Amino acid sequence: MTFAEPYSELDLDDAQLRAYFALMDVAALLRHRVEQQLREASDLTYVQFKVLARLGLDSPTGSLRMTELADEVVYSRSGLTYQAGQMEKAGLVERSPSPDDDRGVIVTITEAGRARLAKAVPGHIEVVRELLFTTLTGADVGALGALLEPVLDHMRASPPRSATPRRKSSAPQA
């Protein structure tokens, strides 16, 4: 895959293309495999796993607001509403109105949710270790993280989009 030729100024060089494709493909494949493993071993989606992990491992109280979860796990509010519904039906989480803010909803992991999470974690880790880390040395892993974390910060900081600032277009005609 080469975007070459007619776009000289805008082109990405070969190393950039390789890095870009490798990144996207590795992540997509890894996610696909992880998803399979979770489905078979614990009947969970990757998204559901992330929700449970966030609630059960990172939150002292075991609960978080819908919005906060949505921003981390999915790219739309409605997507989380759907998943929260599914997981509530399955008894993995509970929804309750926020005490401070009457329009807020707080999601809390249940005991069953914690159990499911505990059941899922080892297999999940196993897949990640096998697929992602067997070919990487300890130094590689450190380097990879060091390379990607600034990128992540940059992405989170940059505005979602709108107004692609085309260089010195004094007045966009129509």
Place this chain on the structure above:
Amino acid sequence: MTFAEPYSELDLDDAQLRAYFALMDVAALLRHRVEQQLREASDLTYVQFKVLARLGLDSPTGSLRMTELADEVVYSRSGLTYQAGQMEKAGLVERSPSPDDDRGVIVTITEAGRARLAKAVPGHIEVVRELLFTTLTGADVGALGALLEPVLDHMRASPPRSATPRRKSSAPQA
């Protein structure tokens, strides 16, 4: 997010967790932004863009078999059938029976498809450059590719799954 505590043996160390999450989050965010940009600028999906790029830039003849495309772009045959249908309806590709193999189908990019691709490429590159490459030096880019490509090879080589080889289970009692 820490998978720590009760899974000592199976745990991932901190550097591994950070690399794993950074990788997944960077890829997910990048894909989301790219998808937005493509949608707005050229009314294409990421998947559709990949199909057009593969056909229009990598293939001398501008055509490939369904299966080949499916393996690269999506994780199921039916998924590609759907997209091929959409793109054919939009006039971006054509489907014709394979000469060698009467059950095979060959997808070919049309002139309109090439035009759409040409229209989409610069903006796509712009987003990738801005989001992924502004914080990386030339050396970083090389390192990232060098780190990830072996991983990709490893993943593609390892069997999709089935029979999780549990160490020395002499006979699976079914």
Place this chain on the structure above:
DNA sequence: ACGTCGATATTCACATTCGAAGCACTTCTG
């Protein structure tokens, strides 16, 4: 206090994807 604006969550219609089943053709085997 009132009205406006922004934020929160949900509902709805729609698009995309997957897996299983089915069809048509090819290849292998006897």
Place this chain on the structure above:
DNA sequence: CAGAAGTGCTTCGAATGTGAATATCGACGT
């Protein structure tokens, strides 16, 4: 060559995710 097994693609049903529209509530200025 005939039957069996395998391939390539499509159809179908179900699951998931998104954005737009909606309803409710909080914050703020007048």
